[in-house]
Amino acid sequence: MPSRSKRNRPAARALLAAATVLLTTSVATAQPAPWHPERQVTLIVPYAAGGGTDATARAVARQLGVLWKQPVVVENLPGADGLIGTRRAMEARPDGYTLLLQVPAIVLTKYTPGLKGIDPLAQLAPVTAVSQSPAAIVASARLPVKTLPELFQYCQKAPQPCSIASGETLARVSAKQIAAEVPLPGLITVNYRGTGAIVTDMIANNVNFAFTGITAALPHHRAGTLRILATQGRTRAAVLPDVPTTAEAGFPQFQSTTWFGLFAPKGTPAPVQQGIVAALREAVKDADVRQAISAAGAEPVVNEPAVFAAQVREEDERLGALVKRYPLE
Incomplete structure (x- = not known):
């Protein structure tokens, strides 16, 4: 007759196996708490206050501060086509306490004369998109035009050459593209340091039109002092349902x-990046943040680092090809 210890061995083994499965499952399903800062975070905006980049930064910074229970301070460092602020982020410690909010113009830095071929993307990690918005072609309401074709026809026949405002590198490339492809061979490009000054001069018709974000132009469009003639997205902007896209206006190359x-x-370690993404996903659910992003003519788009990195590479290829056709001077 088998001893009691031998009879209990199968039951003991079954119990041990069940405990092992339970422990393994618990370890596998346990998720570490997302990274969050333990002190102030600086969010650098490499452009002047008042534009779409600045408005977006301030909206998300406020809510990130609430979620993290740490201050998130927006620091505007304009200059050198965004390189001054961007370089500050490039040289910061990779610990999550210095972040940069940038736009597609960042990929053109390496093509900009005088910047010695500096490529910020070689020293930065794309973390996530925050929002996206079609840019717009905006004209002074003092011009006798109401559509994009009318603007181009006016500029082709005007006794004085038309002028286009440029606040950053991408706008200068786009101005060259317009001059060559509309064509407007006499088009004058006027460079500015910030969107605010562009808007002021367009209202006064000191400069005739510009590529700019919807944010700064929208209140003046509604007031009738500026006209948003077309938006550059694939579909119409939600805040401007009556304004056609550039493709609808007959100029798909300006999309x-x-x-x-x-x-x-x-x-910057992957867990830190993931912690930032997780917090941002929550931040854009806030009604005030969504309202701020919507007022900028944008929509929230929070994605994973790998997805955003692919998006940046795609923009790098597209704009790189464009700047090779229309080199910066």
Whole structure:
């Protein structure tokens, strides 16, 4: 007759196996708490206050501060086509405490004369998009035009050459494209340091039109002092349902969508990046944040680092090809 210990061995083994499965499952399903900062975070905006990048940064910074229970301070560092602020982020410690909000123009830095071929993307990690918005072609309401074709026809026949405002590198490339492809061979490009000054001069018709974000132009469009003639997305902007896209207006080559994206110094650990993405997903659910993004003519788009990195590479290829056709001077 087998001993009691031998009779209990199968039951003991079954119990041990069940305990092992339970422990393994618990370990596998346990998720570490997302990274969050333990002190102030700086969010750098490499452009002047008042534009779409700045408005987006301030909206998300407020809510990230609430979620993290730490201050998130927006720091505007304009200059050198965004390189001054961008370089500050490039040189920061890769610990999640210095972030950068940038737009597609970042990919053109390496083509800009005088910047010695500096490529910020080689020293930054794309973390996530925050929102995206079609840019727009905006004209002074003092011009006798109401549509994009009318603007181009006016500029082709006007006794004085038309002028286009440029606040950053991408706008200068787009101005060259318009001059060559409309064509407007006498088009004068006037460079500015910020969107605010562009808007002021367009209202006064000191400069005739510009490529710009919807944010700064929208209140003046509604007031009748500026006219948004076309938006550059694949579909009409939700805040401007009556304004056609450039493709609908007959100029599909001027199609472009602006993303506002978060970057961190290269080498920022993956868990830190994931913690930022997780917090941002929650931040854009806030009604005030969504309202701020919507007022900027944009929509929230939070994605994973790998997805955003692919988006940046695609923009790099597209704009790289464009700048080779229309080199910066």
